[in-house]
Amino acid sequence: MATKVLLTSAEVDPFAKVGGLADVAGSLPKALRRQGIDARVLMPHYGFIDSARFGIQPLFSFTYFHRSGSIDVTVSQTEYEGVTVYFVRAPWYFGNEQAVYGDWDYDMPRFVFYNQLTIEVIAELNRRLGWLPDVVHANDWHTGLTPFLLSERKKSDATFARMGSMYSIHNMAYQGDNAGGWCWNHGVPGREHPELIARGLSDNLMASAFVYSDIITTVSPRYAIEIQFPYQGYGLHDLLRTRASDLHGILNGIDTEVWNPATDKVLVANYDATDFAQKRPLNKRQLQSDVGLNVRDDVPVIGLVSRLVWQKGLDLALPAISQLLETHDVQFIGLGAGEKAYSDAFYDLGQQYSWKARTFVGFNATIANRIYAGGDLFLMPSHYEPCGIGQMIAMRYGSLPLVRETGGLADTVTNYDNGDAAEGTGFVFAWEEVDAVYNTLVWAVETFHHRKDAWARMQARAMQTDLSWSRSAAEYGKLYEAIKARHG
Numbered sequence: 107m108a109t110k111v112l113l114t115s116a117e118v119d120p121f122a123k124v125g126g127l128a129d130v131a132g133s134l135p136k137a138l139r140r141q142g143i144d145a146r147v148l149m150p151h152y153g154f155i156d157s158a159r160f161g162i163q164p165l166f167s168f169t170y171f172h173r174s175g176s177i178d179v180t181v182s183q184t185e186y187e188g189v190t191v192y193f194v195r196a197p198w199y200f201g202n203e204q205a206v207y208g209d210w211d212y213d214m215p216r217f218v219f220y221n222q223l224t225i226e227v228i229a230e231l232n233r234r235l236g237w238l239p240d241v242v243h244a245n246d247w248h249t250g251l252t253p254f255l256l257s258e259r260k261k262s263d264a265t266f267a268r269m270g271s272m273y274s275i276h277n278m279a280y281q282g283d284n285a286g287g288w289c290w291n292h293g294v295p296g297r298e299h300p301e302l303i304a305r306g307l308s309d310n311l312m313a314s315a316f317v318y319s320d321i322i323t324t325v326s327p328r329y330a331i332e333i334q335f336p337y338q339g340y341g342l343h344d345l346l347r348t349r350a351s352d353l354h355g356i357l358n359g360i361d362t363e364v365w366n367p368a369t370d371k372v373l374v375a376n377y378d379a380t381d382f383a384q385k386r387p388l389n390k391r392q393l394q395s396d397v398g399l400n401v402r403d404d405v406p407v408i409g410l411v412s413r414l415v416w417q418k419g420l421d422l423a424l425p426a427i428s429q430l431l432e433t434h435d436v437q438f439i440g441l442g443a444g445e446k447a448y449s450d451a452f453y454d455l456g457q458q459y460s461w462k463a464r465t466f467v468g469f470n471a472t473i474a475n476r477i478y479a480g481g482d483l484f485l486m487p488s489h490y491e492p493c494g495i496g497q498m499i500a501m502r503y504g505s506l507p508l509v510r511e512t513g514g515l516a517d518t519v520t521n522y523d524n525g526d527a528a529e530g531t532g533f534v535f536a537w538e539e540v541d542a543v544y545n546t547l548v549w550a551v552e553t554f555h556h557r558k559d560a561w562a563r564m565q566a567r568a569m570q571t572d573l574s575w576s577r578s579a580a581e582y583g584k585l586y587e588a589i590k591a592r593h594g
Contacts, residue, residue, distance in 0.1 A: 225259050
């Protein structure tokens with residue numbers, strides 16, 4: 107019998123997306139189903155979701171009673187690319203909002219309640235449809251209470267006895283801390299695990315998931331190591347190390363049907379690893395023309411598509427790019443949105459070097475895809491990067507990533523061997539310094555000019571790298587089976 111998995115997430119692409127969490131929750135279930143796993147998804151039914159567009163239909167309703175009173179809950183459903191997706195709506199908590207997240211006082215009670223609803227929806231799915239998951243797969247702090255609430259429900263409901271839980275960390279920096287008051291208001295029992303009490307972490311939702319889930323995963327092997335130490339552990343590294351034997355780093359994939367230069371409709375010339383040398387330059391010319399830069403094959407185009415926040419290394423990238431524009435014949439094309447200080451500096455860079463740089467504040471999918479397809483280098487100098495998707499899309503499109511050696515960037519990009527490219531899919535540096543970014547950019551630019559065969563060899567290797575979800579889905583499948591065995 108197929109393993110049954112309910113993946114619960116605050117974001118699921120294409121229904122609601124803020125960051126990489128949505129990409130995983132949208133793509134992984136499809137890959138799991140191809141592995142023969144009955145993977146389904148549960149998410150909040152936000153007010154901005156276009157139900158008509160996605161064919162979302164009401165499935166059933168029920169009344170949920172908790173400490174603050176009773177709430178009418180509606181569960182809806184759609185089938186999207188072969189995956190059943192359930193949506194839960196419960197006024198005031200979910201149903202009228204026009205954004206996934208708000209401020210702390212707004213988000214914390216909503217997601218504490220969402221964890222409670224998750225358990226109730228599971229019970230209703232079993233009662234009404236006869237579908238009960240073997241594993242509940244929770245993701246990030248928004249669902250961090252679910253493993254605990256599942257363990258609590260087992261004490262009073264034999265239906266849940268053989269159900270296990272997995273918890274995936276997508277970003278250790280966001281933990282859902284100081285949730286104790288909201289948990290009490292909603293009638294959530296105290297989290298009295300000794301490891302939480304000893305560390306004063308009973309009110310931290312992510313910490314709760316660490317001690318109550320069967321298995322913990324994160325989105326790359328390197329990140330699984332990094333978060334066990336203070337710099338990237340954000341105060342939870344000691345607690346996580348108590349579960350080291352149950353911690354697994356599984357590299358995210360990308361949806362290679364969506365991210366495919368051979369079929370991408372916004373490109374002026376489609377190509378693959380066999381004919382990119384002839385066809386890809388047409389996309390570079392179109393990109394240069396689109397943004398108003400000189401159309402030149404001989405100048406390296408450096409691209410950036412990013413959230414404009416500290417994590418992404420903008421404090422390193424912007425001074426390094428500015429210095430490179432002063433000293434070398436290059437072009438820079440960037441696209442991003444984020445914190446005001448970085449957005450302003452990003453915009454100013456484009457104005458200061460307007461004859462050789464263009465910066466776009468905001469997001470435009472057409473420009474983004476054309477940067478991937480037309481840029482020569484893709485800059486991603488993150489301070490930390492749990493997995494990252496930009497570098498994988500860039501590789502798929504033949505734009506060589508220039509990255510810092512951290513997290514998923516280290517796991518996906520192989521450094522150029524500085525020779526004939528017997529190895530390499532990009533350029534890698536280690537130190538969190540402007541000079542490290544600048545010097546690596548100079549190295550890449552000189553390689554572009556003087557070692558064209560090596561450059562082309564790396565492009566072909568990058569485009570042929572298996573970045574799909576198939577291998578990762580198989581690893582998740584093995585872990586689900588291990589969880590089932592624990593509760594068999």
